[in-house]
Structures are given as C-alpha cells and as structure tokens.
Amino acid sequence: MNRPSTISMQDVAKEAGVSPQTVSRVANGSAAVKAETRERVEAAMHKLGYRPNYAARALKHGRFKDIGVVMFNMSAYGNVRILNAISAAANEHGYAITMLTIGQGRERTLRAAVERMKQLPVDGVIVVMEEQTADFLSFEPPAELPVVIISERPTDHCPTVDADQYGCSEDAVRYLLGCGHRTVYHIAGPATSVAAENRADGWRQALERRGLPVPPVYIGDWEADSGYQAGLALAHEPDCTAVYAANDQMAYGAMLGLRAAGKRVPEDVSVIGVDDSLVGTVPRLELTTMRLDFDGIGREAFAMVTRQCEGETVPTGVKHVIPATLVERASVRDLNA
Incomplete structure (x- = not known):
C-alpha cells in the first residue's frame, strides 16, 4: 500500500x-x-x-508552545481543578500541555520527573507537588528548562505557588473558636500528602498559639468513608463540639458518622471542611467550608512558567500563596448566640 x-x-x-x-x-x-x-x-x-512541524517551529521561534505538567496524583479533586485551569490558560495563549504522571514504580524525585520531561518537546514544566520529594530543597532546574512547583513551601531554586494550606487551617480554627468552641478536633488527610501535612500543622499551631488543648488527630484518606469512621469515633469524645476536616469529602462523611452515632450537626457538633468540592454533587448542601482557589493556582503557575520561557526572571525563595475563602452554610453552630 x-x-x-x-x-x-x-x-x-x-x-x-x-x-x-x-x-x-x-x-x-x-x-x-x-x-x-x-x-x-x-x-x-x-x-x-x-x-x-513542531520541531521546525521550535527552531524558528525558539519554543514549542507546549508546557509539561507533572502530577503524582490525578484523582485528587484539587489536582484535577488545577490541571483544568492550566489547560484553559494554555489554550487561551496558544499553548498545548504534555502530561506526565509519576507512578509508584518510578523514582519519585523532582530530578527524575524533569529529566523525563527534558526528552519531550516542552518549553517549561509545572510540577504539582502531591508528595514531598527527598530532593525538594536541593533540586535545581536545568538552565534551558524553566520549572514552577505548585507547593506552599518555597525553595531557593524554583518559583512556587499554592493555596495557603497553613493559613486556611488558621482561618478555620479562628472561625470555630470565635463561635465559642473551646478546642477543635481535626480529621487529617493521608500522611504522604503535602497538603494534608500543611493543613494539620496550621490547625495544631493555631491551637498551641492560643494555649488551647490539642486533641488527638484522626487520620483519613481523603475519602468520605474515612470521615464517616472518624465521625463515629468523635461522637464518643466528650469535649468534641467542633471538627475541622482536611477536605469536604471527609467532612461530609464525618457529619453522617456523627449523626449515625446519635449526635446532631450542628447543634451538638459543628463541622467545617476544605475545598468546596461538593457543590453540584450534594443536594441542599449544608457544609461550611474553606474554598480554595484552584483555578487561580493553575493560572498563576502557567503565567509564572511562560514568563520564564519569554526570558523574564520570576523570584524564587518566596512564599507565594493564594488565600482561601470561608463559605458559611449550616454545619457550624455559634455557641455565643
């Protein structure tokens, strides 16, 4: 033929x-x-x-008009939203994106991920940090390939941007304490998650700074079932009047678990989550939450990497975070009222 x-x-x-x-x-x-x-x-x-002919385009213009995106976890709600935002920004500016997922069987370091991206026709790389890598602080991007890391923790070698995970927890705890609660229990995400670690740190230190008791942490896995099991257990904590869960799925599961164990929400126990991911999924949604601007994170990461592609210097070592927004619904009771 x-x-x-x-x-x-x-x-x-x-x-x-x-x-x-x-x-x-x-x-x-x-x-x-x-x-x-x-x-x-x-x-x-x-x-x-x-x-x-993209190779010819790169020779002529010095760029492929393609941004690589590295992800450790494609299923997490926030990561999907960030990816959608990067894709939308790329489309608006005439770029394409090339995806790379880091599986369990591969060397899970920034260096290994970026080395793989160097073999592909990309102008720059955005790494969505789901897990802390051993080389996070020491990693230096290749001179010819700009890298932006989506991480709340800054590094001296790469620009970073993320939601204010730590500040989000501070705001949630302050809100619950302002409603008259004497302490706040926490349902954390998995120990491997950078976001879960930062949210737990923010919760713990917000209580410690105020000299308040820090209850034991309940560890979940981001799924509603783990929140449900935590809710069943929390129903038997005599001083538990407020629960801050590290995401909305676990918070919603906790509400169901508390109610299954005979507690009323919010009359007996107030519950607040993070991310505002249940809108359009749960009818008559009553969960109060801290809404994270995932779209803003993705678009800012794209802007930071393309500015470098065009020869601009983007500051490193700076904690560039986007604050969360409190969304009040009906799962928190003001004990002062």
Whole structure:
C-alpha cells in the first residue's frame, strides 16, 4: 500500500483560500489572525490531516508552545481543578500541555520527573507537588528548562505557588473558636500528602498559639468513608463540639458518622471542611467550608512558567500563596448566640 503524500502548508492554504503565511501564523498560535480566518484554516487542517512541524517551529521561534505538567496524583479533586485551569490558560495563549504522571514504580524525585520531561518537546514544566520529594530543597532546574512547583513551601531554586494550606487551617480554627468552641478536633488527610501535612500543622499551631488543648488527630484518606469512621469515633469524645476536616469529602462523611452515632450537626457538633468540592454533587448542601482557589493556582503557575520561557526572571525563595475563602452554610453552630 502506498503511503499518503505529506500534506504541506501550501495545500492547507489552497483549501482554506488564504496565503501560506496565514497558515503559518495559525500553526504558530499568532494572535494576528481574524477568528473566522483561523477557524477556516483549522477546518482545512483537520480535513486534510495536516500536522504542524513542531520541531521546525521550535527552531524558528525558539519554543514549542507546549508546557509539561507533572502530577503524582490525578484523582485528587484539587489536582484535577488545577490541571483544568492550566489547560484553559494554555489554550487561551496558544499553548498545548504534555502530561506526565509519576507512578509508584518510578523514582519519585523532582530530578527524575524533569529529566523525563527534558526528552519531550516542552518549553517549561509545572510540577504539582502531591508528595514531598527527598530532593525538594536541593533540586535545581536545568538552565534551558524553566520549572514552577505548585507547593506552599518555597525553595531557593524554583518559583512556587499554592493555596495557603497553613493559613486556611488558621482561618478555620479562628472561625470555630470565635463561635465559642473551646478546642477543635481535626480529621487529617493521608500522611504522604503535602497538603494534608500543611493543613494539620496550621490547625495544631493555631491551637498551641492560643494555649488551647490539642486533641488527638484522626487520620483519613481523603475519602468520605474515612470521615464517616472518624465521625463515629468523635461522637464518643466528650469535649468534641467542633471538627475541622482536611477536605469536604471527609467532612461530609464525618457529619453522617456523627449523626449515625446519635449526635446532631450542628447543634451538638459543628463541622467545617476544605475545598468546596461538593457543590453540584450534594443536594441542599449544608457544609461550611474553606474554598480554595484552584483555578487561580493553575493560572498563576502557567503565567509564572511562560514568563520564564519569554526570558523574564520570576523570584524564587518566596512564599507565594493564594488565600482561601470561608463559605458559611449550616454545619457550624455559634455557641455565643
């Protein structure tokens, strides 16, 4: 069987009724093309099966117009939202994204992940830190490949950005104490999670700074069932009037567990979660939560890496965090009222 001949830029130009220069502009993501012309050219590309030569583009422009995204966990709600935001920002600026997931069987270090990305046609890399790697503080990105890390903890070698996980917990504890509760119990995420560790630290230190008792931590796995089991246990803690869970799924599970054990929410026990992930999933949602701006994190990470791609210096060693927002519903009781 004869292989089909290669479709050229001239073929696309003829099909779309434009010049080859216009096809080149569309292929290179230039903004200097009318929307209707771009659509016509893209339709012609699709019809003829034309594929831009990205290697040639990189030689000509110095960039592939592609950002690599490294993830340790694709299933976590926040990570999915961050990825969607990066993808949307990339699309708006004429970039594509290349995904790389770090599985359990691979060397789980920043160096190993970025070395793999170096073999792909990407201009820069965003690493979504789900777990703390052994080389986080020592890792230095290659001179030719900008790297941005989504992490609340800053490093001297790479720009970082994340939700204010620590401050989120401080705000949640302050809110519950302001409602008259004498201490706050915590349902933490898994020990391997950087976000869970930071939220637990924020909760613990918020209580310690005020000289209040720090109850034992209940460890969950981000899933509602683990929150349910914690709720059943917390129902038997005589001084438990307030619970702060590290995400909304565990918080919602805790509410059900507390109620199954005979406690009323919020009359007996107040509950607050993190991330505001249940909107549109749970009808008549009553859970008070700390909403994290995952979209803002993804877009800021994309902006930071593309600014470096264009030769701009982005500060390192700076704690760049995006604050959470309290969303009050009906799962917290104000004991002062």
